Amino acid sequence: MDQFMQAAIEEAQSGMHSGGIPIGSVLVYENEIIGRGHNQRVQKGSTILHGEMDALENAGRQPAAVYKKCVLYTTLSPCPMCSGAILLYGIPKVVIGENLTYMGAETLLRENGVELTIVQDSRCQALMRRFIQENPALWQEDIGE
Amino acid sequence: MDQFMQAAIEEAQSGMHSGGIPIGSVLVYENEIIGRGHNQRVQKGSTILHGEMDALENAGRQPAAVYKKCVLYTTLSPCPMCSGAILLYGIPKVVIGENLTYMGAETLLRENGVELTIVQDSRCQALMRRFIQENPALWQEDIGE
Numbered sequence: 001m002d003q004f005m006q007a008a009i010e011e012a013q014s015g016m017h018s019g020g021i022p023i024g025s026v027l028v029y030e031n032e033i034i035g036r037g038h039n040q041r042v043q044k045g046s047t048i049l050h051g052e053m054d055a056l057e058n059a060g061r062q063p064a065a066v067y068k069k070c071v072l073y074t075t076l077s078p079c080p081m082c083s084g085a086i087l088l089y090g091i092p093k094v095v096i097g098e099n100l101t102y103m104g105a106e107t108l109l110r111e112n113g114v115e116l117t118i119v120q121d122s123r124c125q126a127l128m129r130r131f132i133q134e135n136p137a138l139w140q141e142d143i144g145e
Numbered sequence: 146m147d148q149f150m151q152a153a154i155e156e157a158q159s160g161m162h163s164g165g166i167p168i169g170s171v172l173v174y175e176n177e178i179i180g181r182g183h184n185q186r187v188q189k190g191s192t193i194l195h196g197e198m199d200a201l202e203n204a205g206r207q208p209a210a211v212y213k214k215c216v217l218y219t220t221l222s223p224c225p226m227c228s229g230a231i232l233l234y235g236i237p238k239v240v241i242g243e244n245l246t247y248m249g250a251e252t253l254l255r256e257n258g259v260e261l262t263i264v265q266d267s268r269c270q271a272l273m274r275r276f277i278q279e280n281p282a283l284w285q286e287d288i289g290e
Binding site for chain 2: 041045046047048053056057059060061062063064067079080081082083084085087088089090105108140141143144145
């Protein structure tokens with residue numbers, strides 16, 4: 001298991017343990033994590049802090065040249081908002097834990113030249129399957145449905 | 146002048162007066178503002194709180210049915226991240242102050258059925274022209290360039 005996907009899963013688990021939506025992400029630059037985070041809808045009442053956004057926010061203000069060499073690891077396929085943030089900052093590579101419980105804007109990312117790797121990690125899937133089963137309304141809220 | 150674009154401009158001016166990037170937005174539901182905000186890159190060191198995102202965040206957690214009846218007013222054409230957030234929540238209409246100093250992801254929005262109205266307001270343009278002239282590096286950072 002890639003150490004960075006492992007860190008993203010730990011973020012997802014941390015989110016779950018604090019009563020939130022179990023999606024985590026880390027932003028990696030030159031083989032080091034410069035930002036990590038998880039979905040904060042429940043914990044902070046946030047509508048924009050998805051896992052990917054939380055990791056980007058926690059990385060702080062970075063020069064464009066840094067983003068353009070980053071890899072974003074995320075436990076779940078990125079929604080349109082998070083995909084848009086990836087495009088805004090020109091992050092060239094995204095490693096996705098799984099896209100079976102939710103398919104994000106992967107076509108948009110690929111059309112814009114972002115390289116995607118789908119891991120289909122069983123732990124990422126198990127986290128989301130259990131969460132969605134136990135909290136269907138919260139999950140629908142998080143994806144605008 | 147539409148009262149809601151006026152409110153978005155006031156947010157942009159408020160951002161400028163606190164030393165920030167002069168872009169403001171308001172989220173309107175059934176003819177009332179339910180969230181307002183402005184770019185917070187300078188003030189909060191935020192990489193994700195563009196004007197539109199700040200307004201969405203300040204509106205708090207809303208049911209999907211609310212977003213789907215909202216109109217988002219923003220002083221500047223929405224970047225890919227903010228456009229993605231508009232798509233995530235299914236906001237059907239966006240009123241844009243201007244798109245001459247920066248063209249956002251308007252094609253993506255239109256392709257996904259979002260109705261756009263471009264005002265080309267001279268005050269919105271003047272705010273951005275002055276800001277970009279005086280702070281070119283800060284502006285480039287905000288749009289990932």
